[in-house]
Ligand SMILES: Nc1nc2c(ncn2[C@@H]2O[C@H](COP(=O)(O)OP(=O)(O)OP(=O)(O)O)[C@@H](O)[C@H]2O)c(=O)[nH]1
């Protein structure tokens with residue numbers, strides 16, 4: 001089973017080296033860094049550490065993680081094992097037994113918890129954490145759900161992917177993670193992203209209720 005971590009980075013110079021070393025300490029998984037021309041030189045540093053990055057060919061599993069050390073690489077082997085046992089997607093979940101967040105201000109905790117409860121109920125999804133970005137996908141499942149056709153611009157795409165995977169009948173399981181707040185670098189979370197998420201989830205919930213399902217739904 002060949003697996004790749006897709007790691008988006010924007011100004012993660014202080015995080016990316018400890019991140020890559022922590023990954024290598026637990027797994028020989030490849031890492032594909034998708035840097036957005038970070039002005040702080042993240043890409044140059046990654047190139048220096050480049051001998052640790054593999055080429056991109058036919059992977060069976062795609063893992064997404066944040067570079068800011070919020071997602072503990074130590075959980076990787078458990079996530080890959082669940083895929084191996086038949087899951088199509090594994091979500092590193094803060095809202096199952098054993099999961100949680102540390103260091104978050106109460107406001108952020110409530111927003112995330114409330115947002116997830118709202119999303120889960122309105123869209124009738126089974127995962128307790130639909131907004132976690134720490135995930136492993138079976139590559140075939142990801143390819144089948146038309147991932148390029150997402151309507152969300154912000155983090156709502158995470159919920160959108162769960163919704164599509166669910167509709168296609170893919171098996172999504174959760175494994176607990178303890179999310180640590182970043183200690184280096186700046187958060188890119190914004191009011192706009194939060195507003196977009198709430199609007200889109202509400203829109204999808206209404207569509208599901210008002211529009212009769214076609215026999216073979218295009219989702
Ligand atoms: N390539 C790319 N990566 C980005 C961009 N914005 C954020 N990232 C990266 O995406 C990952 C997740 O985004 P974060 O910025 O960590 O989310 P956050 O703003 O830290 O929010 P919290 O950590 O939840 O406070 C991190 O690894 C970021 O470096 C972007 O515009 N382009």
Ligand SMILES: [Mg+2]
Pocket residue numbers: 066068070182
């Ligand atoms: Mg983050």
